[in-house]
Amino acid sequence: MKILGIVLLLMITLSAPAKTFQLKKKHPKIPVERIEPLSWWVGMKNPELQIMIYGPQIATYRPEIHYPGVKIERVVTTTNPNYLFIYLYIDKTALAGKMKIEFWKGDKEVFSYPYLLQNRREGSEEREGFSSADVVYLLMPDRFANGNPANDNHPETIEKVNRNDLNGRHGGDIQGIIDHLDYLEDLGITALWSTPLMEDNMPLTSYHTYAISDYYKIDPRYGTNEDYRRLAAEAKKRGIKLIMDVVTNHSGTAHWWMKDLPADDWIHQFDTFTRSNFRIGTVQDPYAADSDKKLNTQGWFDTSMPDLNQNNPLLLDYLIQNAVWWIEYADLGGLRIDTYPYNHKEAMAEFNERIMTEYPNFNIVGETWVHQPVEVAYWQKDALNPDGFNSELPAVMDFPLQDALQVFTKEEQGWDKGIMRPYFNFAQDYLYPDPYNLLIFADNHDTERIWEVLDGDIDKFKLVFTLLATTRGIPQIYYGTEMMMRGVKQKGDGDIRRDFPGGWPGDTINAFTAEGRTAEQNEVFDFVKNLLQWRKNNPVIHRGALRHFVPENDYYVYFRYDDEKKIMVVLNNSEKEPKTIDLQRFSEMLSDVSRGRDILSGREIKDLHTAFTIPAKTAMVIELE
Known part of the structure; x- marks a missing residue:
């Protein structure tokens, strides 16, 4: 097996080792540490299920299943004997129940493991994803509200809470979001996008949770898997869909499989650390050098984020099933895929197609951070691309419009400047198969806050927000924008991800209430609320x-x-x-x-x-x- 130079370097550098989390064993002789997915459902449109089993020398056992309506299609092993991949066919006749996976050697059953098959929610297949009828509220859970201070630190995770550190963990959690769902409903929000909530057990800057260390576990400093499911249920009661932020391009170096990779090509490996060149344009560039294309899709996003190889079919199945598992488990209303163009595009097209086949009315938006409409359009499903590529990705992010909104600062009018910039942006909508399925925004968790760009000018903000709320597309508002929250990107990401005032016990200011906001903040809040509540009840703005x-x-x-x-x-x-x-x-x-x-x-x-x-x-x- 190729030596992971960068991983070894990180293990030496970080000194604090990531703890390996094991499943509770029913018997100490059962050599199963993990089974993923954790469970599954009968009645899925796709009858095939991959079960990944991890444990010492698990590949030396022969699995058998004797359950009505379920059969083993094939068993896949890799060069690592600690992994076993079982592909099942779950017939439409199969009923929910506990299925026993038997592990044999020769003519003897050595041990067995129970696996739960469940019934789906009624109407699960027909679920409606977010659309241009919605307004999306983007928040970072660590910085929104701390509803349960008891989980600020956890014995299984390395980094501890330190609210004085701009880039540290501050203690926001799922309960804090649940506690303020009424606030979001009152504001006119109908969809909630939280940055990732899965476990990120890196020793530093783990609050952003984009370096995932367990794809089936909510970070315990945010809560539990059940808390996440409760968040979705409570949001749904208020007419708010929950959108999960999915990271398929990379995991974290603290991920449990980094200590024992399932296969040599599970991640992209180099002799020394090799960063992505971040040249997204090489993907569709007809003249791009192969070496430049490789660096874009195979280089690591950061030293803490090993690049996943979606071209490995076992990994691709794993990632697709993980997304489907969370959709079913938590009753989700959409996915947002991080750093989309850095993935292998053909593999991600299969990812999208398989999910949208399972849920025909669902929606998936990819982060397409490029600056020309023609570049963004390339990534939307059914685009007329010269190379014939179809991403199968329903929604993309309109970064060119965000650029054009600079017009409302101090840019002078001209033939192709000033107020002409948004006009030109919309004039190129012929490039998009569905311009109404673009996520439109003034700022997000990675950009300068709009109130910093506008230097607190309320009149300019009203122009920006009116445009976003009334043009084509799906408006997205970044948390705190409704009460004039500021932040300087040049000071680091932590400054554009400040704590929402009033989200922590003991905060002297509570901007969740009218009494806790200044007169100017209430003017802005009321403006946003009135416009969004009006928009909610006017379908002409949604699809007109x-x-x-x-x-x-x-x-x-x-x-x-x-x-x-x-x-x-x-x-x-x-x-x-x-x-x-x-x-x-x-x-x-x-x-x-x-x-x-x-x-x-x-x-x-x-x-x-x-x-x-x-x-x-x-x-x-x-x-x-």
Whole structure:
């Protein structure tokens, strides 16, 4: 087996070894330390199940199963005798119950292990994923709210809580999220994306949880698997779908399998540490050198994040089943896949296709951090790519629109600048098979906070947020934006991931309540809430057509419309000047209406055939009659 130079280096450097977690054994002679998935369900559309079994010399045993409706299709071993992969066929006649996996040597059964098959929730296959009808709230659990201080530290995990360290663990947890679901519902949120909650047992900066050390276990400092399932159930009661952040590109060096890899090609290995070149464009570049492509997809994301090889079919099955397991177990409403273009694209296309076949109405969004619409569009399902590639990925992230939102800061107007930037962005929507299935946002956990970009300017924020709430796509708001939370990216990621005020016992300020917010913060909170609650009840904004007009004189006008309703949005980006809107220019959209009402200010527009004036740095969302 090839020597993992970088892993050895890390083991020496980190000195504090990661603890190996073992399953509780019913008998000390049973050499099974792990069975994954932890359980499964009968009645799945895909009848095949891979069970990965880990234990000393487990591959030297012959597995047998005698359970009605279940048969072993094949048994796969690798060069590591401590792993055994059993592929089962679970017929539609199979019933829920405890299935016994027997382990034989010769003509003798040496031991057995119980495996649970369960019934699925009613309607599980038809579950609805998040869509353009939703508004997604992104939070980092460690920084949102601490509902259970008793789990701030845990004997099985290395890093301990230190709220004084900007990059340390602060103690936020699942209970803290549950405690504030009513706050999110009141705000108008209908989908919740939490950054990963699975165990990250790295000794430093483990709070972000993107270096996963156990794919089937919620980090005990956040809670338990059952707590996560309870979060999904409580969110669902409030009309909020739960989106899981999935990391398929890499695990953490503290992952239990890093001490005993299932196969040499389970991860990408190099003689010395080799980092990704982060050149996503090499994937679709017809002239890219093979060495550059290899570095993008096979280089490690960081020293603590070994790069997984999705081209290994055993690993790919493992990752797909892990996602399906969490969807069924926790009743999820969507997946978000981290660092999507760094994975092997053909393998991930199979990942997406198999999940969407199991759940035809589900949704998966990939993090596609590139800056041109044509680059983003490449990754969306059914894109007309010259190389014929189809990602099967339903949703992608509109980073080009985030770039274009800089227009609302101090950028001057010009032929291709200023308010023209979002117009140009939308004008390229012909590249996307489904532009309504783009996640749109002003900021997230990896970027400069929008309030820092806008330097606290409320009028500019209202322009930004009005655009996000009324254009095509799925709006995503980053936690704390609704109460003007700031953070400087140059100070490190920890500063853009500050604690939500009031989320910790003893906090002197509680921004979860109107009394705990300043007058300015309440103005912003109320603006966001009113717009989102209005959006929730207006399907024309969810799937209605979009018609926009070339911006003139620093203002932008567009319409959302369907057979039932028509909305006119006006954004005046002028720093100081009010603008007179000549309505004759928009007659093709206004010929059948006479009046309207701005839902933001309550202002009545009594005649839509002449003109009206809009103040500088002001947005209007006019319901047309």
